[in-house]
Amino acid sequence: MLLPMLSGLSLNVVGIIAFLSFNLIAFAISVFVLFSPRLNLWLCIWNFVMDKLRYILYQKLRAKRREGLLTDIMIKEHKDIKLEVHQVTTDDGYHLVLQRFWCTRSGAAPKKAILMQHGLMENSSVYLLHGEQSIALRMARAGYEVWLGNNRSSLYGQMTLVEDHEGNVQMHEKVNESSFWNYSIDELVKYDFPAMTRKVKQISGLDKIDFIGMSQGAGQAMGSLSSDADMKDHFNSMILLSPACFLRKSPNGLLMQILLQIPESWFGVHEFMMVLSLAPLIMPDWIVGTCGYTIMKMSGFLKRPLGGAESYKTRAKWFKGVPLGCTSTVNLLHWLQVMRDGGVLTRFRTREKYNIEGMLNTWDKQDSSLHKPNVFVILGDDDCVIDHEASRAAFEERDSNNEVIVKTRKVHVANEFGHTDFLWADLENNSHIYDKIQKFLSCH
Ligand SMILES: *[C@@H]1O[C@H](CO)[C@@H](O)[C@H](O)[C@H]1NC(C)=O
Ligand SMILES: *[C@@H]1O[C@H](CO)[C@@H](O)[C@H](O)[C@H]1NC(C)=O
Ligand SMILES: *[C@@H]1O[C@H](CO)[C@@H](O)[C@H](O)[C@H]1NC(C)=O
Ligand SMILES: *[C@@H]1O[C@H](CO)[C@@H](O)[C@H](O)[C@H]1NC(C)=O
Ligand SMILES: CC(=O)N[C@H]1CO[C@H](CO)[C@@H](O)[C@@H]1O
Numbered sequence: 413m414l415l416p417m418l419s420g421l422s423l424n425v426v427g428i429i430a431f432l433s434f435n436l437i438a439f440a441i442s443v444f445v446l447f448s449p450r451l452n453l454w455l456c457i458w459n460f461v462m463d464k465l466r467y468i469l470y471q472k473l474r475a476k477r478r479e480g481l482l483t484d485i486m487i488k489e490h491k492d493i494k495l496e497v498h499q500v501t502t503d504d505g506y507h508l509v510l511q512r513f514w515c516t517r518s519g520a521a522p523k524k525a526i527l528m529q530h531g532l533m534e535n536s537s538v539y540l541l542h543g544e545q546s547i548a549l550r551m552a553r554a555g556y557e558v559w560l561g562n563n564r565s566s567l568y569g570q571m572t573l574v575e576d577h578e579g580n581v582q583m584h585e586k587v588n589e590s591s592f593w594n595y596s597i598d599e600l601v602k603y604d605f606p607a608m609t610r611k612v613k614q615i616s617g618l619d620k621i622d623f624i625g626m627s628q629g630a631g632q633a634m635g636s637l638s639s640d641a642d643m644k645d646h647f648n649s650m651i652l653l654s655p656a657c658f659l660r661k662s663p664n665g666l667l668m669q670i671l672l673q674i675p676e677s678w679f680g681v682h683e684f685m686m687v688l689s690l691a692p693l694i695m696p697d698w699i700v701g702t703c704g705y706t707i708m709k710m711s712g713f714l715k716r717p718l719g720g721a722e723s724y725k726t727r728a729k730w731f732k733g734v735p736l737g738c739t740s741t742v743n744l745l746h747w748l749q750v751m752r753d754g755g756v757l758t759r760f761r762t763r764e765k766y767n768i769e770g771m772l773n774t775w776d777k778q779d780s781s782l783h784k785p786n787v788f789v790i791l792g793d794d795d796c797v798i799d800h801e802a803s804r805a806a807f808e809e810r811d812s813n814n815e816v817i818v819k820t821r822k823v824h825v826a827n828e829f830g831h832t833d834f835l836w837a838d839l840e841n842n843s844h845i846y847d848k849i850q851k852f853l854s855c856h
Contacts, residue, residue, distance in 0.1 A: 442678075455677050462680045470572060470583055472693045477573050477581045482729070483511055483560060486540040492517045493552060500611040502603035506564050510611055511536060514557040522557040525616040526853075527608060529561040529629030531656075531832075532747060533684075533739050536560035538626065538835050541730055542719050545839040547624065547846055554850060557616060561608045565600055565628070565739045572683075572738070593682035596746035596760040597628065601635035609646050620648040622853060626835055627798075628747075630655030631757050637785075638771040647785040649856045651849050653834040654795055656747075657768050658802040661754025667711035668796065672748060676741075684744040697728035704731030708832065712796035715830030716837035751797060756806075769806050775820075776810050786856040787821045790845060792829030800825055820856075824848060 448454060479485075487495045495513040502508060514522045528548060530538045539548035539560055552558045563571060572587050586592040612621050625633045630652035637643045662672070692700045701724035708714040718727065746760040757766045775784040789807045791800040809821040826834075826845060834845060 442674075458678070459681055466683065469693070470587075473573055474581045476693070483535070483537040483540060483562075486537060486543075487511065487513050490544075490549065493549070498611060498615060500607045502564070502607040504599065504603050506603070508564060508604060508607060509562040510608060511560040511562070512557060512612075512615065513552060515552045515555070517553075518555060522555055523618075524555065524622065525557045525559060525612055525618050526551055526622040526624060527559045527561060527612050528624045529605070529608070529626070529632060531627030531629050531654075532565065532743070534626070536562045537730075539624075541836065542839045545843065545846075547835070547849070550846055550850070556622075559608075559612045559616075561604075561629070564595065564604050565743055587682075590682065593740040594742055595740055596743045597632065597635065597750075597757070598746070598760050600628070600632045600743075601639065601766070605632050605636040606640070606643065609643070613646060620646060622649045622651075623647055624651040624653065624849070625655065626653045627656045627831065631657050634768050634771075635757055635766045638766045638768045644775075644785055645783055649786040649788065649853055651852070652787065652789045652807075654792060654798050654831050655789060655803065656750075656798065657757055657766075658799050658806055659750055659754050659757070659797055660799045661752075663751055664712050664796040667707065668751075672752060676745060679741045679744060682741065683738045684741045692728075692732045698724045700731050701725070701727035704728075708836070713830055713832045714836060715792065715794045715828060716833045718836060719838040754799070755802075772806060772809075772821075777812075784820060786852070788849065788852040789821070789823045790834060790849075791823065791825045792831060792833055793825050794828050795831045797831055822852060 484495060484497070487493055492515055493513050494516050495511060498510045498512055500508050500510060528536070528539050530536055540546045543549070548558050548560065572584050573581050574584050575581055584592070609621070613619070623633060625631075633650065634652070634655060634657050637647075663669070692704070695703075705714075705718055705727060708718070742760070749760065749763075750758060753763075755765075756768055758764060759766070778784065787807065789803065791798060791803055793800055804823050804825060807821060807823050808816045809819055811817050824845075829837075834842060
């Protein structure tokens with residue numbers, strides 16, 4: 413093997429060259445097609461190619477899926493952790509997977525439950541990237557039963573593939589239907605979040621649970637609480653990591669700028685950019701590990717050194733799906749719309765705002781004997797998509813004189829942290845953030 417001989421530096425150089433050449437070719441093709449008089453014909457061909465790619469992808473995934481879900485494998489590595497897999501059906505008929513686990517070491521059954529919801533194009537394994545130091549395992553060791561939410565917007569592996577009763581992996585029967593893919597954040601807010609909450613409460617038997625949400629996962633939760641006043645009663649404390657609630661107008665970062673310029677028809681019909689999901693499955697680990705890192709850096713999402721840097725195999729495992737988990741094209745278009753407009757999260761078709769600010773103001777004014785969740789918001793000052801100033805202003809709690817107080821809500825802006833750093837970056841630098849989270853949860 414040539415690879416072990418290459419140093420980390422030259423791997424990065426190779427990755428960047430591979431990445432840039434890919435972009436150059438894509439750009440040349442785009443220019444050619446966009447200025448071609450036969451634009452429609454080209455688009456038909458493009459969609460045909462995408463359709464074929466989807467089936468190659470599904471075959472590859474079927475093979476991988478037989479090895480088991482990455483999240484389950486990651487949890488099972490820890491002998492004193494007990495894992496259960498639950499399914500919940502949303503009101504609009506999608507089946508979501510939840511992983512429930514707790515530490516058996518202490519003997520006593522856990523009395524607290526925490527639901528963790530991943531961000532756009534991720535799946536639940538993002539909460540376990542750093543093994544024992546990951547926030548999910550830390551919470552389990554601290555005596556919680558941890559619930560990881562999944563699917564609908566998460567990885568292709570659950571979205572499109574299902575197991576029959578004999579355990580054979582098959583394609584989802586509705587996968588060819590446009591209606592199956594016709595979902596945006598609005599559906600994640602309206603159906604998925606309430607369904608997962610319901611399930612966690614039902615199985616744990618608890619009246620109130622805690623929550624951690626990352627980016628879209630946090631936006632989804634706040635959207636849901638702001639549209640249904642009763643939702644707040646299910647939660648004791650909510651931790652929001654880079655919550656996608658108040659966005660910058662036009663994100664920073666070269667790749668994001670390019671993404672905003674791409675014509676919509678290029679994103680494919682059902683799933684967003686199948687090529688993105690296919691590539692990591694075909695390419696060797698060292699390219700996946702290196703390109704994944706380079707892309708996260710270039711998109712401006714990651715500002716700190718990535719953990720797992722010691723081995724490209726570890727990184728490849730992460731990037732084979734975690735950041736490229738498939739989502740619907742509609743969901744992506746929704747995010748691009750919100751990013752172009754900036755400001756508070758809005759609904760896809762009507763562009764009506766989710767009344768998150770109004771909800772927070774109402775909480776501040778309400779009688780202190782009424783229940784409201786404790787909220788801890790963690791923002792990075794170097795976040796390329798979230799407007800941390802606007803988020804801070806909105807989430808800060810105010811008394812009747814409009815003075816900022818810290819009673820039920822707390823906002824922490826971390827220096828030199830980017831959008832994804834709280835879960836992805838080197839844990840050495842994150843443990844103090846996790847300490848703060850644990851402290852907040854234990855005193856509320
Ligand atoms: C999450 O993504 C990984 C790929 O990184 C995949 O192997 C895994 O099956 C996915 N789903 C779960 C629930 O872990
Ligand atoms: C979807 O369509 C493709 C052909 O375009 C076909 O091969 C596949 O079996 C279909 N899948 C389902 C679940 O109907
Ligand atoms: C998608 O859903 C919306 C309503 O939620 C509906 O108006 C639209 O026609 C649907 N589109 C497709 C292709 O099913
Ligand atoms: C934290 O991140 C910096 C780079 O941002 C790195 O140099 C340092 O080694 C990391 N670890 C600690 C404990 O600071
Ligand atoms: C919508 C969808 O595909 N949901 C799937 C979520 O994952 C479970 C288990 O893998 C599937 O059974 C569902 O069909």
